[in-house]
Amino acid sequence: MYRKPVFWVVLLCIAGLAAASIGLLGGTRQHAELTEEDYARQYINRNIKQYQSEWPDVRITDSRIIxxxxxxxxxxxxxxxxQIWRLEYRLTPDDPGKLMLPGGMQAIDGLITEDGSMGKPALVFSYQDSVPEYLGEVWSGENDLTRPAGQEMALRKFFEGKGQLPHETFSGSHILVKFPLSTGETSQLLLSQPSKRGDQGIWAVERWKDTRGNEYYHRPNTEETLSAYYASLQTMADQGTDKSLLDPLQVAIQYIKSELGQPVSRDKLVMVYQATVADFAVSPESSLLGYVTDLALDSDTMNFDQVEWLTLEDKDRMKSLNITEDQMPGGFYILNKYAVNDPYKLTAETQYKLIDRDNxxxxxxxxxxxxxxxxxxxxxxxxxxxxTVSNYAVHIITEQYVP
Incomplete structure (x- = not known):
């Protein structure tokens, strides 16, 4: 259903806030009668109610849709x-001087904007027989809401989070590629065939995940929709113009280099063919070296200051750091460039290991x-x-032998 942009002004007085907070304006309109504008008004009223609970000394006297x-x-x-609907509004406080805006929120000429810590909101609606139903919002700070590919990826993440879509952009065959970051952590790519299945179908990285369990969706740099973008790449492969995307290994290496900016060599990649979405859901396990701090018997957390262990074989790395062999009398060098204590979780299953001096x-x-x-x-x-860690949880802590 297409509607032209709607611009309207809503005047709110304090006496009307209680009625708005029950969910329907006035409490008299049926769910099926609500328009997109009604849902937008409810969204603004909920924010007003939240703001006034956070700032009891500030009264919102009116609101305006931009x-x-x-x-x-x-x-x-x-x-x-x-559908995605872009929403911009202004709220008028009775005393702008009393506002204590947290990070991300903004005020223009004393008026509170729609901006939040995640950027600007866009409302999501589904339609049954042309009747809108408000589903939630997506945010500009997390997504590119200006182009079709970014808009589709935003909605996919939104519906995957609600369990309404599987955790895959393209169904069919998948390949899991595990690779190390320059930090030493293991990450993994999920490769799929976005256009054609089988030997003649191109491969693409649809998302990747780090050892902490954070998932990142790949958004192609295109003004087209995802299907149109990958269809054009498939056509190029079919015509022999560019067959590089038919090789998943090349696709993985190119993505790690160009998109992630990470050095990579083929012997460091682990290719898992015939992988499933469930395989990708398991966060990759990493082995990190560093110093354990703040480890207490009654605590289920610890801090870890990660370091880099260099040997005489790491000549290129030594050269880039201006480290000479004279600085490595034992044949090794412990580089602690940044003393950062990262928090990790400990569980009842965490194993603790020390060097066995008797063996x-x-x-x-x-x-x-x-x-x-x-x-x-x-x-x-x-x-x-x-x-050994994954998802911020430590599985094994082992004392490292130092010559």
């Missing part, structure tokens, strides 16, 4: 059509208390540890 217009429509995501080259499992007591003996330099 822009409310449909910016995108998609028919292939859900069974019903879905050179071996480690032994100990209790958390024994591990803590062992490291309490060090008043200056303490040995580094390697930790």
């Amino acid at each position: 822009t409310f217009e449909k910016t995108a429509e998609f028919d292939h995501l859900l069974a019903a059509p879905v 050179p080259g071996s480690v032994k499992s100990v209790s958390k208390q024994e591990f803590i007591e062992y490291f309490q003996q060090f008043t200056g330099f303490a040995p580094p540890c390697s930790i």
Whole structure:
């Protein structure tokens, strides 16, 4: 359903806020009678109610819609059509001097804008028999809401989060590619065939995930829709103009280099063919080296200061850091360029391991208390540890041997 942009003014008085907060203006209109404008008004009124609970000394005396217009429509995501509507508004406080705006919120000429910590909101509607239903909002700070590909990706993330879409942009065959970041953490790509299946179908990275469980969606740099963009790339492969996208390994390497800006070599990649969405959902496991701090018996968290372990074989890295062999009398160098203590979770399943002095080259499992007591003996330099982590949780902490 297409509607022209709607511009309207809503005057709110304090006496009317209680009626607005029940969900329907006046409480008399039926759900099926609500328009997009009604839902937008409810959205603004909910924000007013929240602001007045946070700023009890500030009264919002009126609100004004600046822009409310449909910016995108998609028919292939859900069974019903879905639309995105851009919303801009201004709220008038009785005393702008009392405002204490948190990060992301803005005021222009003393008027509160729609801006928040995640950018600007856009309202999402679905339609059944041309009747709109408000589903929620997507934000400009997290998405590119100015172009079709970005708008579709924003809606996919939105509906995946609600369980209304599977966690895949393109169904069919998938390949999982695990690779190390320059920080030492392991990340993974999900490759799919967006246009054609089988040996003649191109491959594309649709999303990637880091060892902390954060998922990042790939948004092509195009003014086209996703289907049109990948169809044109498939045509180029069919015509022999560019067949590089037929090789998933090349696709993965190019993405890691150009999109993520990470160095990569083929021998560092782990390709998992015939992967599933469930395989990608499992966060990759990383092994990191650094110093454990703030480890206490009664705490389920710890801090970790990650370092880089260099040996004489890392000549290119040594050269870039101006480190000479004279600085490596033991054949190694521990680089702690940034002393950053990252927090990690400990669980009942976390394993603690120390070097077994009775069996050179071996480690032994100990209790958390024994591990803590062992490291309490060090008043200056303490040995580094390697930790195996995923999703911010530590699975194994192991004392690192230092020659």
